[in-house]
Amino acid sequence: MLPSRKNLLGSLALFTLLGSARAQDPCALIAGNKTASFHDAMACLDHFKYDKEIAQQTVDTVRKVTNELYVFNDVAASPPTVEGLALSPVNISYGLDLILQEDWKSDRQFQESVALLLDKVQDAHLSYSPFCYRQFIFWQPIQLNALLRNQKLIINVAYVKDDVWPQASKDWVGCEVTEIDGSEAMDMIVNYAVNNNGESKDVNTCFNHIMNTKSYFHGWDDGADDLGYHRFLPAQEFHNYTMRCAKSGTLPIQEEYDAPFTVQVPWIAQVPPNYSTADDYWSTFCQSAHQLNRNTTKRDIHYDLHELKNIYEGEVFALDSEGRSVALNAVGSSKGPYIEFIQLEGEYKNVGVIDIQSFSIASGDRQTFVDNFISSLKDFEAKGVEKIILDLSTNGGGDACAGEFLISTLFGSTPDYPSDIKYSPFLDRVIQAAHEQEQTKWLDYKSTGFEGSNWYTNTTSYVRGKNPNVKFSQPISLSCDGWADTISTKKYTNTKWKPSDVLILSDGRCGSTCAIVASRLRVSHKVPAMGLGGIRGNRMQFASFPGGESDRLSSFLIDLEVLGLANDPDAPSPFPERADMGWTFREVYKPTEKFTGVETDLLEYSAINADCRMHFDDNNADDIKKLWADVAKVFVAGQCPLIEE
Ligand SMILES: *[C@@H]1O[C@H](CO)[C@@H](O)[C@H](O)[C@H]1NC(C)=O
Ligand SMILES: *[C@@H]1O[C@H](CO)[C@@H](O)[C@H](O)[C@H]1NC(C)=O
Ligand SMILES: *[C@@H]1O[C@H](CO)[C@@H](O)[C@H](O)[C@H]1NC(C)=O
Ligand SMILES: *[C@@H]1O[C@H](CO)[C@@H](O)[C@H](O)[C@H]1NC(C)=O
Ligand SMILES: *[C@@H]1O[C@H](CO)[C@@H](O)[C@H](O)[C@H]1NC(C)=O
Ligand SMILES: CC(=O)N[C@H]1CO[C@H](CO)[C@@H](O)[C@@H]1O
Secondary structure, eight states, X not given: OOHHHHHHHHHHHHOOOHHHHHHHOHHHHHTTOSEEEHHHHHHHHTTSOOOHHHHHHHHHHHHHHHHHTOTTHXXXXXXXXXXXXXOOOOOHHHHHHHHHHSOOSSHHHXXXXXXXXXXXXXXXXXXXXXXXXXXXXXXXXXXXXXXXXXXXXXXXXXXXXXXXXXXXXGGGTTOEEEEETTEEHHHHHHHHHHHHOOSOSXXXXXXXXXXXXXXXXXXXXXXXXXXXXESSOOSSSEEEEEEEOBOTTSOGGGOOBOOOEEEEEEOEEEOOSSOSSHHHHIIIIIBOHHHHTOOTTOOOOOOOXXXXXXXXXTXXXXXXXXXXXOOTTOOOSOOOOOEEEEEOOGGGTTXXXXXXXXBOOOGGGHHHHHHHHHHHXXXXXXXXXXEEEEEOTTBOOBOHHHHHHHHHXXXXXXXXXXXXXXXXXXXXXXXXXHHHHTOSGGGSEEXXXXXXXXXXXXXXEEEETTEEEEEEOOOBEEXXXXXXXXXXXXXXXXXXXXXXXXXXXXXXXXXXXHHHHHHHHHHTTOXXXXXXXXXXXXXXXXXXXXXXXXEEHHHHHHHHHHTTOTTOTTSOOOOSBSEEEEEEEEEEBOOOSSOOOOGGGBGGGOOOBOSEEEOOBTTTTTOHHHHHHHHHHHHHTTOSOOOOO
């Protein structure tokens, strides 16, 4: 199947000298080393040959999922024009045809082309992650942020990572970067954000995503694609940075600089542990259990549930987001902390911050999450907190019911937004089976006036893109009964804070469940929102990829196995390599007078702007408490009122 690896095994048998094996095995050459150069890492990653069979199987699965289950498949191919959103048409099926026509130089290049195609849709829910090629971490020793300095947004060296490249100098911290690769720094970064980041349809959010805007990671780094930090091979080996640094004894804000200079900064690869040859690398990080156990003469498919669970839980990287070794395949239970309550000090001690980092509450943590949320709110009340900043920055979403809990605890229950699921005969069988067996999340949807699974079977059609007749389920709402059943609910009613006492703070990287929570708070409850960072001069959204609800192939296949549908002829096959894909299957609409199902009412294709804006500066960029105090100052002064559209 992979001739290169067979050859390698042959040569190992012939030559006992390790040296000669290492000489032709680029992965062995760097195995066990902490770091490797761009070229040495690339040689290892490109060692695995393009395999047409793997390519065909991969494309078949991606095509099946996007054609049948991806709810925005038709809109993506010819999106509407929406002011404030960058929407370029992507016909996924056609893109996959083109990919299969190419004679790729390596398996990596093929795999990355699939990942890139889905990225172009700018829906962070839609992704393809080939874990084989996400094991190295690539660092730029210079990490950048964007700061407001003397009324001008500038690019600044936020920190220098000198443990991977000895030539890096800590003295560069605080220097202004005026040019990158010969272009004006801001232009280069904005272009990069527009062309290389699939995180959002709002360019401000993409800009924030690639910058080192907050000094902490919130653990949301799937396929990390920052300007200076990647899990995939960067496009070029070096970047040239032209910097000017404050004269000794002066502050950057005084703008007295030493002579500018240019440094050529390489990408440095951190090498994953736990492999010694290319063959090991393949079997540890790339080979899927499904492919290994495959019996091509028999259509009796049984998924490897252990592997799917590891993939689903994200236990697929040998290095964590900060580059530390992690035990592969250890399924963790608790993923917290999810949320922190911080009362500000001094002048703003009557302002409290609720910093919500994730809604992905592990089922074993629900009770603690709920108890902690309620007791911390009571504590805020007891300590005289008058205003609340709800910091939703860098929150990649999670459990929709956790979001529902937050909204209803603060402002009582409110009608859910209408949503629906794209119809396919295959998913119909899944939903029928879920109802018959009372298993899986496919039970959790209901529509007024429809019994059991009739909400799905009785379809309705809307225009989507160029397709006049795409079938959808009836409008549905999500039932959080299952969630509520697992916790002993305590009565708490907020009587203290009105919506105008709360401010949403977001750098736009509030996605999925977070986006829907933020949008409902802003649109239905009139909670004002402040955008953080982004490019100056254009309005910014406070949430991204509000598409609805997403699934991943790993968890979908687990559901199929549970429901006994693994052998359904229309079931997507597992990927031949360790990989996963995500897609949106439920689309959510903004509230309207009358529900019509038009695509321009979809949250994913609507722009909802923040009411005011804040940028990082020299004073607050590295100190989140100072940032919150600056936000509190604007908020308390009444300078971020809700703007009625
Ligand atoms: C790997 O590390 C060893 C020991 O430090 C070093 O001698 C060797 O040059 C390194 N290999 C590469 C390709 O950098
Ligand atoms: C994608 O393009 C193909 C032709 O290349 C066309 O048949 C198909 O309908 C298009 N898909 C969508 C979703 O527009
Ligand atoms: C960086 O500068 C070097 C030396 O001047 C030059 O050879 C190289 O092409 C430049 N690279 C980029 C990406 O601009
Ligand atoms: C991988 O390597 C790390 C560090 O070398 C070690 O701590 C860990 O136990 C290894 N994990 C496995 C699964 O071998
Ligand atoms: C594959 O399945 C066929 C038919 O059941 C069986 O005869 C054959 O031995 C199986 N091969 C392997 C490698 O398990
Ligand atoms: C309102 C409703 O549920 N209508 C129909 C939906 O589809 C099922 C099965 O096809 C019918 O039995 C229902 O009457």
